Each structure stands twice: as C-alpha cells, then as structure tokens.
Amino acid sequence: MSTSEQRQWTRNPHRVKAVIKLAGGACIEGVTRDVSLAGAFIVAAAVPVTLTTGEKGTIELVSENHGTMELPCKLVRIAEDGVGIRLHDQDAAMGIALNCDLLDLLINIASAVSTSLELEGTLQNSVAHIRAFLHAEAASLFLLDETTETQLICRACVGPVNILGLKVGIHDGIVGRAVREMKPQIVENVSFDQDFTEIVDQKTGFITRSILCVPLQIQGRSIGAMEVLNKQDGTLFNAKDQYVLTALAATASLAILKARHAQTMVEQDRRRNELILARTIQESFLPPTRIPSFPIHGFNIPALEISGDFFDVVDLEQSGHVFFVLGDVSGKGARAGLLMAKTNSLLRYLAKSGTSPGRILQIVNGELADAVRVGMFVTVVAGLYDRQNATVRFANAGHLPVLIFNHRTQSFKEIAGQGLPLGILKEQAFDEEVVSLHENTLYCYSDGVTEATTPDGGMLGIEGLRTLLVDHHTTPANTRLAAVVAHIRGGGPLHDDLTMLLVERGPYSENGF
Numbered sequence: 163m164s165t166s167e168q169r170q171w172t173r174n175p176h177r178v179k180a181v182i183k184l185a186g187g188a189c190i191e192g193v194t195r196d197v198s199l200a201g202a203f204i205v206a207a208a209v210p211v212t213l214t215t216g217e218k219g220t221i222e223l224v225s226e227n228h229g230t231m232e233l234p235c236k237l238v239r240i241a242e243d244g245v246g247i248r249l250h251d252q253d254a255a256m257g258i259a260l261n262c263d264l265l266d267l268l269i270n271i272a273s274a275v276s277t278s279l280e281l282e283g284t285l286q287n288s289v290a291h292i293r294a295f296l297h298a299e300a301a302s303l304f305l306l307d308e309t310t311e312t313q314l315i316c317r318a319c320v321g322p323v324n325i326l327g328l329k330v331g332i333h334d335g336i337v338g339r340a341v342r343e344m345k346p347q348i349v350e351n352v353s354f355d356q357d358f359t360e361i362v363d364q365k366t367g368f369i370t371r372s373i374l375c376v377p378l379q380i381q382g383r384s385i386g387a388m389e390v391l392n393k394q395d396g397t398l399f400n401a402k403d404q405y406v407l408t409a410l411a412a413t414a415s416l417a418i419l420k421a422r423h424a425q426t427m428v429e430q431d432r433r434r435n436e437l438i439l440a441r442t443i444q445e446s447f448l449p450p451t452r453i454p455s456f457p458i459h460g461f462n463i464p465a466l467e468i469s470g471d472f473f474d475v476v477d478l479e480q481s482g483h484v485f486f487v488l489g490d491v492s493g494k495g496a497r498a499g500l501l502m503a504k505t506n507s508l509l510r511y512l513a514k515s516g517t518s519p520g521r522i523l524q525i526v527n528g529e530l531a532d533a534v535r536v537g538m539f540v541t542v543v544a545g546l547y548d549r550q551n552a553t554v555r556f557a558n559a560g561h562l563p564v565l566i567f568n569h570r571t572q573s574f575k576e577i578a579g580q581g582l583p584l585g586i587l588k589e590q591a592f593d594e595e596v597v598s599l600h601e602n603t604l605y606c607y608s609d610g611v612t613e614a615t616t617p618d619g620g621m622l623g624i625e626g627l628r629t630l631l632v633d634h635h636t637t638p639a640n641t642r643l644a645a646v647v648a649h650i651r652g653g654g655p656l657h658d659d660l661t662m663l664l665v666e667r668g669p670y671s672e673n674g675f
Contacts, residue, residue: 610658
C-alpha cells in the first residue's frame, strides 16, 4: 500500500467490509460500514457468535476505494443482543495516526529542504517542528566543526534560552557522546549521568531533567547531533520518541548534505568562472596571428584553464626591430598565471623602450626578486630581431637551450642559457647571443613540448622535436608549428602547457629563403 493510500485510510472515514480472523480459529465476516482507523475499529457481525473478551487475532479491512489492510485486533466486548461484536484496538489505531503525523512532518521538512538552499533557516525551521511534534521544552541541533573536528557548534535551537553558536567539545556532554558512539542516547535523569555537564544550565538558568539525543550521520560518518530536552508534560522520552527523532535526524542529515553539495557546486562554479575569466585575460596577452611573411610565429596551448607558459611579440616598426619573448613560470594554477601576467607586462613595457634583451631581463629580474614568493621563478628567452640585416640578438634566463636550424645543411645547433631564472638572485647580468637568420630559423619552446606524450606512448624529447622540424622545414611557419601540435595532441591529454616560437627571415624553399 502506498503512503498516500495509507494516509487516506487513516484520515477519512469510508465504506469498509471487515473480516475478523481470531487466534482461536473463528472467522467472522462483518457488514459493510464506515470506518476510520484514526479512531476505534467497530465491526458488526453478520452471525451470532460466542467469543471470549480479550481474544486476539487480525482484522482484514477491505475498502472499495483504498484496497485492503490487515491489522492486529482484540475483542473488547460482545454486544448484548449476541449478534454484534465490537473490536477495538486503540494502540494500533493511535500508532497508525502517529505514523501518519510523522509522515506529514517528514514531508513538510523534506519539502522545505528541496526548495531551499539556505541551510541555517531550514535547520531552524526543522528544529522548531521537531520540538512541537515531540512536545519538548527545548530542541537544538549541533554540527561538527569541519575545520577542527573537535568541537560541536549549535546551528539551530528552539526553547526558552538561545544557545545558538554554543560550542561543545566532542568529548563533552550527552551530545558529544551521541556523536562519538554514533548511537541514540536516552537520559531519563541527567543527575545520574556522569557525562552530563551543568555548564549550560548554569549560564542560562534552564533546568535540564531528561534528554533524548540522536546522531546526524552522512555516509556512515557522524556530522553532529540533534537533541530534545524535557517533555512538557513531565513524562520521560521513550523508544517511540527515539524512533521519531531518528527519522527526523535522517531528514536533517539529507538537508545538510544537500546544502553542502550546493555550496560546493556554487564554489566550483565561482572558481570555474574565475578561471575562465583568467584564461580570457591571458589570451588577450597573446599576440595576434600574423601573415605568413611576418618573421615571428608561435603558439600557446594550456594543459589546464590557466597557463604558466607565455610568449609575446612586439613589433617596433619605427626602429625596424621585432621584440619577442617566451617564458615558463614555475608551478601551475592561479599563482603561476598571475606571475606570468606580471612578468609579461614588464617585458612588453620595457621592450618598447628599445633596451637590449639582456638589460631587459636584468631589470625584470630585479623587480621579481623583490616581489615573488620564495620558490617561484620564471625562465625566459627574450630577443630582438633586426629586419634590416636579418639577425637576432637574444638572452636566456635559465630556459631550455635555443635551437638554431640551418635549412641548407638541415642541421641543428643548441645555444644554452648561462643565467639563472628570473626572481632567484636579484643582482644578475644576462649574456647576449647574436645569430644570423639568412639561412637559419631560431626555435624556442617550453618543456611541455619535449616532455609531451607521443602517439606511440613515448616522450617526444628533443630528438623527436628535431625530427618533426626537419620533416616540415619546407612548409610555411604556421603549418610547421601546427604539425608539432597535431603530433603531440595525437598522444592524448596534455600534462603540461605547450608553447613554442620561431623566428626566421621569410618563407623557405629548396632554393633558399
């Protein structure tokens, strides 16, 4: 029988035919009449019977509208005319009514939980309903402090005194015991319980006589407890009250779990939006795609939302030079992204002053050494391409060696950097190298390129990168770089940022540049 059908049985009088089956073997079919299970069961027998008052059995009620229900029953008395019997099992009736009322409360609380993400208000409202339902003088809900996990904090309370925000040690009081043992606690007289502490009563003036406390649990772990204090009529809490509070505590636990999940999702969405914004800002730092005849081309592909790599190109048209830089910030995430933005901004600003690459790195290094946290640094290759004589002057601050590829001999030369990364040692000079690009191409790259996984499951490495560049050296610069990206992407998900840059005098053919 469904919950809604059971509620109809208990709430509304309706036409019922009853069959009484007593333990002694008698089976009596009653006439159809109006019956409500919220009150006494009354059945008129169709035939004379002689039975003993108090005999037990079952009564099967058949309703035209609500199906069949079988319940325990007891013969209370025999009608004076000898043909009618009256069955009355008040305990069963009241139990059904109690369960229905409890269902109503659970449904109301669950409805509030499903429509609200505001945890504090939901818990406060739930505790108020629980106190009223159990006819208690006070009720409260404590949650475990997620930071320390050594204290319980009152997050909702109803009663003559306000204990909201009260902190109780995990090893203190009845509430602490319920959480530690993960078991309901019924204390009929707190005076005889060694764990009961009078500190709260002494501070508030409230007098605690009896306590019912049940733990709040999520996935087998205690997260707090719910308690009610003192029955309003002076009676004691019993097993039925414990059952009710346990059911309500389960609903409250679901509310807490839902609210925490919602908070986590909101926080994740906030961080995701921040990362998307940060990536958008980073992308704005990247230089625009250039026409094939432009001397410098590059790419930056982040492994995550925020890249720790960067490259930039500044066309200094009046002087006939083009400034370029490629860098890799230590670490990943937001901190690396912010340091990247700071470094790139300084480099771009100084590039417009016409200062040499070595001097630019020296100035930026001094700024970063004063500002960055210990353990953070930036490796950089910065250079200046001279359009008039097709030469490049560059300096390397702790970055990977620069590759110089000769198109005529199809051979490589590595030029390693001598300086430390930026941000480590404040007073530092950076040597410069000058290379002719009449038949050469200069390549800079991050370690994400050489350490990338290839389609065969291995690491690309410097030799693999060289092979790719040789195989595509006659193609336009953008096509050449796209071939490197396609090969690496074929190896699966990226584990590090990919950044690469090339500088050359112009498109190459078999007849030369």
